[in-house]
Amino acid sequence: MESRLSKMNLDILSIEEIAGAHAGNIYKIEALSKNENTREQYIYKKFAEGRDQEVEIHKNIEEIMTSFSRVVNVWETSPKAMLMWDLGYPVKARFEVLPIAEKKMLISDILKVLASLHGTDTAQDKLPVYQLNAEWKDWCLEQLGKLASRKSWASPQWESTIQEVYDRLDIPHYKSKCPSVITHGDPHLENIFYKDERIWLIDWEWAAIGSPLRDVTILMQDVYDEELISFVPEFYLQCLRKRGFILDNDDFWSDLSYLYIDHLTMMLAWEVEKYFQGYVSEKRTREIIEWKIGEIERVREELETKGLKGRI
Structure with missing residues (x-):
């Protein structure tokens, strides 16, 4: 995770794993953008084995999902993962x-x-x-x-x-x-x-x-x-x-x-x-x-x- 975010010019400042019945491991991340020199909040989702269908879905309909979700990056190599903007709390x-x-x-x-x-x-x-x-x-x-x-x-x-x-x-x-x-x-x-x-x-x-x-x-x-x-x-x-x-x-x-x-x-x-x-x-x-x-x-x-x- 740190390596992947570093390649995006993001320095991790804090990491908190979010507990719950999730299809994988979910982390709340605060990171410093080297490009903008700003602090940003993200959610990093590492998919559980056999529960990574969302990666393929995103690849197929990315242009549609962009209007309804806030995905920043997707990694198709193992471990498959997705980075999203932190949207706060669910409704x-x-x-x-x-x-x-x-x-x-x-x-x-x-x-x-x-x-x-x-x-x-x-x-x-x-x-x-x-x-x-x-x-x-x-x-x-x-x-x-x-x-x-x-x-x-x-x-x-x-x-x-x-x-x-x-x-x-x-x-x-x-x-x-x-x-x-x-x-x-x-x-x-x-x-x-x-x-x-x-x-x-x-x-x-x-x-x-x-x-x-x-x-x-x-x-x-x-x-x-x-x-x-x-x-x-x-x-x-x-x-x-x-x-x-x-x-x-x-x-x-x-x-x-x-x-x-x-x-x-x-x-x-x-x-x-x-x-x-x-x-x-x-x-x-x-x-x-x-x-x-x-x-x-x-x-x-x-x-x-x-x-x-x-x-x-």
Whole structure:
């Protein structure tokens, strides 16, 4: 790291490793620019083995990422790494304590940025194509099984609910219906920053071509309020239509519902993993699981009531 930054005419003044469940090692760096004789703050991310897809993604869509992220340099040789400007704290750090009106304003700004990304022209062969499968369901059932073996409060019904919903809706074989666009792939609130009066996105390793609702339903994973859950897709649909997207209403809500269920399942499993690693309390883990299971049941009931399932 020191050698790489030295070649960029940066002298490291301080290094702090940022703890957390990251796909690699992340360091907060203060460095002196020899060219400008100024102190600058950076984030250096050294990717874990097998989790360095972001390097290839950046190479393929660098011209697009430049508008939405603040990458300074990328090293494709081992150890693969990325240097970014330090954007401060993710918006999740303050989101939960905001009044609901301010939460709506912040979410609106994020959705406008996502709509801008989704409206970007890009060659389809530069990114993989994303489709639903059974991966998150299988991982979630495994995680809930582990939890049930360790904690008496873990309900076996949670596993039954997940399995039943995936079977009844045949989620792993669902084909997205909205026009395919470039998607970030992981825009939850810990990957979103507000700096210099702009929204920025980090962690692009899951970027792919897919339904625009892929990103929206991941963003919704950090929302635990019924009013906001209703607000997000309605506002985003307005954003798309203002940008000239021609969307069938049923296709939009169908993609939203299926992708939302799959991502609720994914994040449910991930929250259990964070609990196992000591990052989330037992009380909060239980609250999150109960909320997400409740949302899965609600969306499944709405799909069947509206008759959308019959047209999928």
